[in-house]
Protein backbone atom coordinates (compact mmCIF):
# COMPACT_ATOMS: atom_id res chain seq x y z
CA UNK A 284 0.00 0.00 0.00
CA UNK A 285 1.24 3.45 -0.90
CA UNK A 286 0.42 6.02 1.74
CA UNK A 287 -0.71 8.37 -1.02
CA UNK A 288 -3.59 5.92 -1.56
CA UNK A 289 -4.30 5.29 2.13
CA UNK A 290 -7.31 6.83 3.88
CA UNK A 291 -5.31 8.05 6.85
CA UNK A 292 -4.75 11.31 8.65
CA UNK A 293 -2.71 11.23 11.83
CA UNK A 294 -3.63 13.47 14.74
CA UNK A 295 -0.89 15.02 16.86
CA UNK A 296 -3.10 15.62 19.87
CA UNK A 297 -5.38 13.15 21.60
CA UNK A 298 -9.06 13.96 21.25
CA UNK A 299 -10.44 14.97 24.67
CA UNK A 300 -13.10 12.28 24.80
CA UNK A 301 -10.46 9.53 24.82
CA UNK A 302 -9.56 8.61 28.38
CA UNK A 303 -7.33 5.58 27.93
CA UNK A 304 -4.22 5.17 25.82
CA UNK A 305 -5.62 2.57 23.40
CA UNK A 306 -8.59 4.77 22.55
CA UNK A 307 -6.32 7.79 22.11
CA UNK A 308 -3.92 5.92 19.85
CA UNK A 309 -6.70 4.31 17.79
CA UNK A 310 -8.16 7.76 17.09
CA UNK A 311 -4.79 9.42 16.51
CA UNK A 312 -3.72 6.76 14.01
CA UNK A 313 -7.02 6.74 12.05
CA UNK A 314 -7.96 3.19 13.03
CA UNK A 315 -11.51 3.97 14.06
CA UNK A 316 -13.97 6.81 14.04
CA UNK A 317 -16.99 7.05 16.28
CA UNK A 318 -20.21 7.02 14.30
CA UNK A 319 -22.46 7.52 17.31
CA UNK A 320 -22.22 6.53 20.98
CA UNK A 321 -20.55 3.09 21.26
CA UNK A 322 -20.70 2.50 17.49
CA UNK A 323 -17.60 2.79 15.33
CA UNK A 324 -16.49 2.85 11.73
CA UNK A 325 -13.38 0.78 11.17
CA UNK A 326 -11.02 2.74 8.91
CA UNK A 327 -8.54 0.89 6.68
CA UNK A 328 -5.76 0.53 9.28
CA UNK A 329 -8.12 -0.56 12.05
CA UNK A 330 -9.92 -2.95 9.76
CA UNK A 331 -6.66 -4.63 8.74
CA UNK A 332 -5.78 -5.16 12.41
CA UNK A 333 -9.25 -6.51 13.15
CA UNK A 334 -8.94 -9.02 10.30
CA UNK A 335 -5.48 -10.12 11.45
CA UNK A 336 -6.76 -10.79 14.97
CA UNK A 337 -9.80 -12.57 13.55
CA UNK A 338 -7.53 -14.84 11.51
CA UNK A 339 -5.52 -15.95 14.57
CA UNK A 340 -8.74 -16.63 16.48
CA UNK A 341 -10.17 -18.50 13.48
CA UNK A 342 -7.17 -20.77 12.90
CA UNK A 343 -7.20 -21.82 16.56
CA UNK A 344 -10.91 -22.64 16.49
CA UNK A 345 -10.42 -24.63 13.30
CA UNK A 346 -7.62 -26.62 14.98
CA UNK A 347 -9.99 -28.05 17.60
CA UNK A 348 -12.52 -29.12 14.98
CA UNK A 349 -14.86 -26.19 15.46
CA UNK A 350 -16.99 -25.46 12.35
CA UNK A 351 -17.13 -21.89 11.13
CA UNK A 352 -20.54 -20.67 9.99
CA UNK A 353 -22.39 -17.37 9.96
CA UNK A 354 -25.63 -16.64 11.77
CA UNK A 355 -27.58 -13.46 11.10
CA UNK A 356 -27.23 -10.30 13.17
CA UNK A 357 -31.02 -9.85 13.32
CA UNK A 358 -32.96 -12.51 15.22
CA UNK A 359 -36.62 -13.25 15.77
CA UNK A 360 -37.85 -12.86 19.36
CA UNK A 361 -39.66 -16.25 19.32
CA UNK A 362 -36.75 -18.39 20.50
CA UNK A 363 -35.87 -15.91 23.23
CA UNK A 364 -39.41 -16.09 24.53
CA UNK A 365 -39.07 -19.88 24.67
CA UNK A 366 -35.73 -19.78 26.52
CA UNK A 367 -37.12 -17.20 28.95
CA UNK A 368 -34.44 -14.64 28.16
CA UNK A 369 -36.58 -12.21 26.13
CA UNK A 370 -37.91 -10.60 29.29
CA UNK A 371 -34.74 -11.18 31.38
CA UNK A 372 -32.33 -9.48 28.99
CA UNK A 373 -33.90 -6.10 29.71
CA UNK A 374 -32.73 -2.83 28.25
CA UNK A 375 -29.43 -4.18 26.95
CA UNK A 376 -31.29 -5.82 24.08
CA UNK A 377 -32.01 -3.70 21.03
CA UNK A 378 -35.57 -4.58 20.05
CA UNK A 379 -36.92 -3.86 16.59
CA UNK A 380 -40.36 -4.19 14.99
CA UNK A 381 -40.66 -4.90 11.29
CA UNK A 382 -43.43 -3.59 8.98
CA UNK A 383 -45.67 -6.55 9.88
CA UNK A 384 -45.24 -5.80 13.59
CA UNK A 385 -43.08 -8.89 14.10
CA UNK A 386 -40.71 -8.52 17.03
CA UNK A 387 -37.07 -8.77 16.05
CA UNK A 388 -33.85 -8.01 17.90
CA UNK A 389 -30.22 -7.32 17.08
CA UNK A 390 -28.42 -10.38 18.46
CA UNK A 391 -26.41 -9.80 21.67
CA UNK A 392 -25.38 -13.52 21.62
CA UNK A 393 -26.54 -16.70 19.85
CA UNK A 394 -27.29 -19.54 22.29
CA UNK A 395 -30.97 -19.69 21.27
CA UNK A 396 -30.41 -19.56 17.50
CA UNK A 397 -27.75 -22.26 17.47
CA UNK A 398 -29.69 -24.58 19.79
CA UNK A 399 -32.76 -24.32 17.59
CA UNK A 400 -30.73 -24.98 14.46
CA UNK A 401 -28.76 -27.89 15.87
CA UNK A 402 -31.49 -30.53 16.11
CA UNK A 403 -32.28 -30.08 12.41
CA UNK A 404 -28.82 -31.38 11.56
CA UNK A 405 -27.85 -33.78 14.34
CA UNK A 406 -30.35 -36.32 15.70
CA UNK A 407 -28.18 -39.14 17.04
CA UNK A 408 -25.51 -39.48 19.74
CA UNK A 409 -23.29 -40.61 16.86
CA UNK A 410 -23.23 -37.01 15.67
CA UNK A 411 -21.81 -35.76 18.98
CA UNK A 412 -19.78 -33.91 20.02
CA UNK A 413 -20.21 -30.98 17.62
CA UNK A 414 -18.59 -27.57 17.86
CA UNK A 415 -19.60 -24.54 15.79
CA UNK A 416 -18.64 -20.86 15.82
CA UNK A 417 -19.07 -17.64 13.99
CA UNK A 418 -17.39 -14.26 14.04
CA UNK A 419 -20.21 -11.78 13.88
CA UNK A 420 -21.22 -8.31 15.04
CA UNK A 421 -23.25 -8.12 18.22
CA UNK A 422 -25.27 -5.32 19.75
CA UNK A 423 -25.71 -4.66 23.46
CA UNK A 424 -27.22 -1.39 24.51
CA UNK A 425 -24.61 -0.91 27.24
CA UNK A 426 -25.59 1.65 29.84
CA UNK A 427 -22.11 3.19 29.73
CA UNK A 428 -20.29 2.56 26.45
CA UNK A 429 -16.74 3.79 26.99
CA UNK A 430 -13.05 3.55 26.18
CA UNK A 431 -13.71 3.32 22.44
CA UNK A 432 -14.06 -0.23 21.16
CA UNK A 433 -13.16 -1.61 24.60
CA UNK A 434 -16.80 -1.35 25.67
CA UNK A 435 -18.83 -0.61 22.59
CA UNK A 436 -22.51 -1.12 21.89
CA UNK A 437 -21.81 -2.72 18.51
CA UNK A 438 -18.81 -5.06 18.77
CA UNK A 439 -17.29 -8.06 17.01
CA UNK A 440 -17.35 -11.35 18.90
CA UNK A 441 -16.18 -14.84 18.10
CA UNK A 442 -18.77 -17.05 19.72
CA UNK A 443 -18.58 -20.82 19.70
CA UNK A 444 -21.14 -23.36 20.91
CA UNK A 445 -20.66 -27.00 21.85
CA UNK A 446 -23.02 -29.98 22.07
CA UNK A 447 -22.18 -33.15 24.02
CA UNK A 448 -24.01 -36.28 25.11
CA UNK A 449 -23.59 -35.84 28.86
CA UNK A 450 -22.18 -33.64 31.58
CA UNK A 451 -18.75 -35.32 31.79
CA UNK A 452 -18.19 -35.09 28.06
CA UNK A 453 -19.28 -31.44 28.12
CA UNK A 454 -16.69 -30.73 30.82
CA UNK A 455 -13.99 -32.35 28.63
CA UNK A 456 -15.08 -30.09 25.78
CA UNK A 457 -14.96 -27.08 28.10
CA UNK A 458 -11.36 -27.99 28.94
CA UNK A 459 -10.51 -28.25 25.24
CA UNK A 460 -11.82 -24.72 24.63
CA UNK A 461 -10.06 -23.47 27.76
CA UNK A 462 -6.67 -24.72 26.50
CA UNK A 463 -7.43 -23.47 22.98
CA UNK A 464 -8.05 -20.00 24.43
CA UNK A 465 -4.70 -19.99 26.24
CA UNK A 466 -3.00 -20.84 22.94
CA UNK A 467 -4.98 -18.23 21.00
CA UNK A 468 -4.11 -15.41 23.41
CA UNK A 469 -0.48 -16.49 23.44
CA UNK A 470 -0.38 -16.25 19.64
CA UNK A 471 -1.83 -12.77 19.97
CA UNK A 472 1.20 -11.93 22.14
CA UNK A 473 -0.82 -11.77 25.34
CA UNK A 474 -0.49 -13.50 28.70
CA UNK A 475 -4.03 -14.27 29.81
CA UNK A 476 -5.11 -15.00 33.37
CA UNK A 477 -7.98 -17.47 33.47
CA UNK A 478 -10.29 -16.33 36.21
CA UNK A 479 -13.15 -18.19 37.87
CA UNK A 480 -16.22 -16.19 37.03
CA UNK A 481 -19.87 -15.62 37.73
CA UNK A 482 -22.09 -16.75 34.87
CA UNK A 483 -24.51 -13.79 34.69
CA UNK A 484 -26.98 -13.60 31.80
CA UNK A 485 -25.55 -16.66 30.02
CA UNK A 486 -25.98 -19.09 32.93
CA UNK A 487 -24.43 -22.40 34.01
CA UNK A 488 -22.22 -23.67 36.80
CA UNK A 489 -18.72 -23.50 35.36
CA UNK A 490 -17.27 -20.39 33.82
CA UNK A 491 -13.93 -18.66 33.28
CA UNK A 492 -13.01 -15.22 32.08
CA UNK A 493 -9.71 -14.61 30.35
CA UNK A 494 -8.20 -11.39 31.64
CA UNK A 495 -5.26 -9.37 30.39
CA UNK A 496 -3.55 -7.32 33.08
CA UNK A 497 -3.81 -3.59 32.44
CA UNK A 498 -3.98 -0.57 34.72
CA UNK A 499 -6.98 0.68 32.76
CA UNK A 500 -8.86 -2.63 32.98
CA UNK A 501 -12.48 -2.54 34.11
CA UNK A 502 -12.34 -5.62 36.37
CA UNK A 503 -10.62 -5.97 39.70
CA UNK A 504 -8.73 -9.23 39.99
CA UNK A 505 -7.07 -11.19 42.75
CA UNK A 506 -4.51 -13.65 41.41
CA UNK A 507 -1.46 -15.72 42.14
CA UNK A 508 1.46 -13.98 40.33
CA UNK A 509 2.74 -17.39 39.23
CA UNK A 510 -0.18 -17.43 36.79
CA UNK A 511 1.37 -14.58 34.83
CA UNK A 512 4.97 -15.68 34.93
CA UNK A 513 4.56 -19.26 33.74
CA UNK A 514 3.82 -20.80 30.38
CA UNK A 515 0.36 -22.14 31.15
CA UNK A 516 0.34 -24.25 27.98
CA UNK A 517 2.81 -26.57 29.67
CA UNK A 518 0.32 -27.26 32.46
CA UNK A 519 -2.92 -29.21 32.62
CA UNK A 520 -6.38 -27.72 33.08
CA UNK A 521 -6.51 -28.99 36.67
CA UNK A 522 -3.09 -27.57 37.51
CA UNK A 523 -4.00 -24.17 36.10
CA UNK A 524 -7.42 -23.92 37.68
CA UNK A 525 -6.10 -24.98 41.07
CA UNK A 526 -3.94 -21.82 41.07
CA UNK A 527 -5.81 -18.90 42.52
CA UNK A 528 -7.56 -16.25 40.43
CA UNK A 529 -10.93 -14.63 40.88
CA UNK A 530 -12.77 -11.62 39.54
CA UNK A 531 -14.38 -8.72 41.41
CA UNK A 532 -17.55 -10.62 42.18
CA UNK A 533 -15.71 -13.52 43.80
CA UNK A 534 -12.52 -12.09 45.23
CA UNK A 535 -11.14 -13.74 48.35
CA UNK A 536 -8.23 -11.50 49.30
CA UNK A 537 -7.35 -13.56 52.35
CA UNK A 538 -5.52 -16.24 50.33
CA UNK A 539 -1.77 -16.11 50.71
CA UNK A 540 0.33 -15.07 47.77
CA UNK A 541 -2.48 -13.05 46.25
CA UNK A 542 -1.91 -9.89 44.25
CA UNK A 543 -4.70 -7.44 43.43
CA UNK A 544 -4.68 -6.02 39.93
CA UNK A 545 -6.91 -4.82 37.12
CA UNK A 546 -7.74 -6.65 33.96
CA UNK A 547 -9.42 -6.45 30.58
CA UNK A 548 -11.77 -9.35 29.89
CA UNK A 549 -10.91 -10.57 26.40
CA UNK A 550 -12.74 -13.90 26.58
CA UNK A 551 -15.39 -15.68 28.58
CA UNK A 552 -16.43 -19.35 28.48
CA UNK A 553 -19.45 -21.10 29.94
CA UNK A 554 -20.62 -24.63 30.60
CA UNK A 555 -24.37 -24.54 31.12
CA UNK A 556 -25.67 -28.06 30.51
CA UNK A 557 -29.24 -28.15 29.27
CA UNK A 558 -30.21 -24.57 30.12
CA UNK A 559 -31.12 -23.83 26.47
CA UNK A 560 -31.50 -27.29 24.95
CA UNK A 561 -34.31 -28.18 27.35
CA UNK A 562 -36.70 -25.23 26.83
CA UNK A 563 -35.93 -25.18 23.12
CA UNK A 564 -36.72 -28.91 22.87
CA UNK A 565 -33.44 -29.93 21.34
CA UNK A 566 -32.97 -33.74 21.41
CA UNK A 567 -30.75 -36.47 20.06
CA UNK A 568 -31.33 -40.23 20.28
CA UNK A 569 -28.93 -42.10 22.56
CA UNK A 570 -27.59 -45.64 21.94
CA UNK A 571 -30.84 -47.10 23.31
CA UNK A 572 -32.93 -45.03 20.92
CA UNK A 573 -34.15 -42.80 23.74
CA UNK A 574 -34.49 -39.01 23.39
CA UNK A 575 -31.85 -37.15 25.41
CA UNK A 576 -31.09 -33.45 25.77
CA UNK A 577 -27.54 -32.46 24.76
CA UNK A 578 -25.22 -30.66 27.19
CA UNK A 579 -23.95 -27.36 25.93
CA UNK A 580 -21.33 -24.70 26.43
CA UNK A 581 -20.58 -21.33 24.84
CA UNK A 582 -17.24 -19.64 24.35
CA UNK A 583 -16.74 -15.97 23.54
CA UNK A 584 -13.76 -13.86 22.47
CA UNK A 585 -14.07 -10.09 22.15
CA UNK A 586 -12.39 -9.63 18.77
CA UNK A 587 -12.91 -5.86 18.49
CA UNK A 588 -12.04 -5.37 22.18
CA UNK A 589 -8.76 -7.23 21.55
CA UNK A 590 -7.54 -4.48 19.18
CA UNK A 591 -7.65 -2.08 22.14
CA UNK A 592 -6.38 -4.64 24.69
CA UNK A 593 -3.32 -5.38 22.52
CA UNK A 594 -2.56 -1.65 22.28
CA UNK A 595 -2.86 -1.34 26.07
CA UNK A 596 -0.24 -4.09 26.28
CA UNK A 597 2.10 -2.78 23.58
CA UNK A 598 2.71 0.96 23.26
CA UNK A 599 5.09 3.73 24.31
CA UNK A 600 4.91 7.52 24.28
CA UNK A 601 5.41 7.57 20.50
CA UNK A 602 2.53 5.27 19.65
CA UNK A 603 1.54 1.68 19.11
CA UNK A 604 4.02 -1.23 18.95
CA UNK A 605 2.20 -3.99 17.08
CA UNK A 606 3.20 -7.62 17.29
CA UNK A 607 4.37 -8.47 13.76
CA UNK A 608 1.49 -10.80 12.90
CA UNK A 609 -1.15 -8.28 13.94
CA UNK A 610 0.34 -5.12 12.45
CA UNK A 611 -1.56 -3.61 9.50
CA UNK A 612 1.75 -3.37 7.61
CA UNK A 613 4.95 -5.25 8.39
CA UNK A 614 7.62 -3.04 6.85
CA UNK A 615 7.20 0.65 6.06
CA UNK A 616 9.46 2.17 3.41
CA UNK A 617 10.17 5.83 3.97
CA UNK A 618 12.22 8.04 1.69
CA UNK A 619 13.42 11.47 2.58
CA UNK A 620 12.60 13.51 -0.45
CA UNK A 621 11.98 13.58 -4.16
CA UNK A 622 15.58 12.65 -4.85
CA UNK A 623 15.10 9.08 -3.64
CA UNK A 624 11.45 8.56 -4.32
CA UNK A 625 12.13 6.44 -7.43
CA UNK A 626 14.66 4.24 -5.62
CA UNK A 627 12.17 3.81 -2.78
CA UNK A 628 9.46 2.93 -5.29
CA UNK A 629 11.66 0.25 -6.88
CA UNK A 630 12.50 -1.14 -3.46
CA UNK A 631 8.80 -1.24 -2.60
CA UNK A 632 8.09 -3.24 -5.77
CA UNK A 633 10.90 -5.74 -5.05
CA UNK A 634 10.07 -6.21 -1.37
CA UNK A 635 6.35 -6.54 -2.14
CA UNK A 636 7.21 -9.66 -4.15
CA UNK A 637 9.03 -11.14 -1.16
CA UNK A 638 6.82 -10.06 1.76
CA UNK A 639 3.12 -9.46 2.15
CA UNK A 640 1.77 -6.23 3.54
CA UNK A 641 4.54 -3.76 2.89
CA UNK A 642 3.76 -0.06 2.94
CA UNK A 643 5.52 2.82 1.24
CA UNK A 644 5.12 6.34 2.58
CA UNK A 645 5.32 8.26 -0.69
CA UNK A 646 3.56 11.38 0.63
CA UNK A 647 5.05 14.77 0.05
CA UNK A 648 5.97 15.33 3.70
CA UNK A 649 9.17 15.71 5.70
CA UNK A 650 11.14 12.61 6.64
CA UNK A 651 10.62 13.44 10.34
CA UNK A 652 6.86 13.58 9.96
CA UNK A 653 6.79 10.26 8.11
CA UNK A 654 8.93 8.57 10.77
CA UNK A 655 6.61 9.93 13.49
CA UNK A 656 3.56 8.54 11.67
CA UNK A 657 5.25 5.16 11.26
CA UNK A 658 5.94 5.10 15.01
CA UNK A 659 2.39 6.18 15.83
CA UNK A 660 0.84 3.48 13.63
CA UNK A 661 3.23 0.97 15.17
CA UNK A 662 4.65 -0.75 12.09
CA UNK A 663 7.28 -3.24 13.38
CA UNK A 664 9.97 -2.30 10.84
CA UNK A 665 10.84 0.99 9.12
CA UNK A 666 13.19 1.08 6.17
CA UNK A 667 14.52 4.58 5.64
CA UNK A 668 16.24 5.97 2.57
CA UNK A 669 17.65 9.25 3.81
CA UNK A 670 20.87 10.94 4.80
CA UNK A 671 22.86 7.73 5.05
CA UNK A 672 21.81 6.69 1.62
CA UNK A 673 22.93 10.03 0.24
CA UNK A 674 26.30 9.84 1.96
CA UNK A 675 27.14 6.12 2.07
CA UNK A 676 24.54 4.31 -0.02
CA UNK A 677 23.19 2.77 3.17
CA UNK A 678 19.63 2.00 4.12
CA UNK A 679 18.52 2.46 7.72
CA UNK A 680 16.35 -0.28 9.22
CA UNK A 681 14.63 0.44 12.55
CA UNK A 682 12.95 -2.00 14.90
CA UNK A 683 9.88 -0.17 16.27
CA UNK A 684 9.83 -2.09 19.53
CA UNK A 685 13.47 -2.06 20.62
CA UNK A 686 14.46 1.08 18.73
CA UNK A 687 17.48 -0.83 17.40
CA UNK A 688 18.92 0.61 14.16
CA UNK A 689 20.75 -1.26 11.42
CA UNK A 690 22.66 0.36 8.54
CA UNK A 691 22.83 -1.95 5.55
CA UNK A 692 23.88 -1.73 1.92
CA UNK A 693 21.79 -3.05 -0.93
CA UNK A 694 23.30 -6.53 -0.76
CA UNK A 695 22.85 -6.78 3.01
CA UNK A 696 19.29 -5.56 2.72
CA UNK A 697 18.47 -8.45 0.41
CA UNK A 698 19.50 -10.88 3.14
CA UNK A 699 18.14 -8.88 6.07
CA UNK A 700 15.92 -10.92 8.38
CA UNK A 701 12.89 -8.85 9.28
CA UNK A 702 12.16 -10.78 12.45
CA UNK A 703 8.47 -11.52 13.05
CA UNK A 704 8.66 -10.43 16.65
CA UNK A 705 6.25 -9.79 19.50
CA UNK A 706 7.34 -6.71 21.52
Ligand code: P5A
Pocket residue numbers: 391392393394423425432433434435436437438440441442443485548549550551552553581582583584585586587588
Ligand atom coordinates in the same frame (compact mmCIF):
# COMPACT_ATOMS: atom_id res chain seq x y z
C1 P5A B 1 -20.07 -16.63 25.18
C2 P5A B 1 -20.20 -16.70 23.71
C3 P5A B 1 -21.13 -14.45 25.87
O1 P5A B 1 -21.81 -13.64 25.29
N1 P5A B 1 -22.27 -16.18 24.65
C4 P5A B 1 -21.64 -16.50 23.40
C5 P5A B 1 -21.32 -15.94 25.67
N2 P5A B 1 -20.17 -14.09 26.74
S1 P5A B 1 -19.79 -12.58 27.15
O2 P5A B 1 -18.86 -12.66 28.22
O3 P5A B 1 -20.97 -11.83 27.41
O4 P5A B 1 -19.08 -11.93 25.90
C6 P5A B 1 -17.94 -12.55 25.33
C7 P5A B 1 -16.81 -11.55 25.14
O5 P5A B 1 -17.24 -10.48 24.30
C8 P5A B 1 -16.58 -9.29 24.66
N3 P5A B 1 -17.56 -8.23 24.95
C9 P5A B 1 -17.47 -6.95 24.50
N4 P5A B 1 -16.55 -6.35 23.73
C10 P5A B 1 -16.73 -5.03 23.46
N5 P5A B 1 -17.77 -4.32 23.89
C11 P5A B 1 -18.72 -4.90 24.66
N6 P5A B 1 -19.77 -4.17 25.08
C12 P5A B 1 -18.59 -6.27 25.00
N7 P5A B 1 -19.34 -7.15 25.73
C13 P5A B 1 -18.69 -8.33 25.68
C14 P5A B 1 -15.75 -9.58 25.90
O6 P5A B 1 -14.41 -9.82 25.52
C15 P5A B 1 -16.39 -10.86 26.42
O7 P5A B 1 -15.47 -11.67 27.14
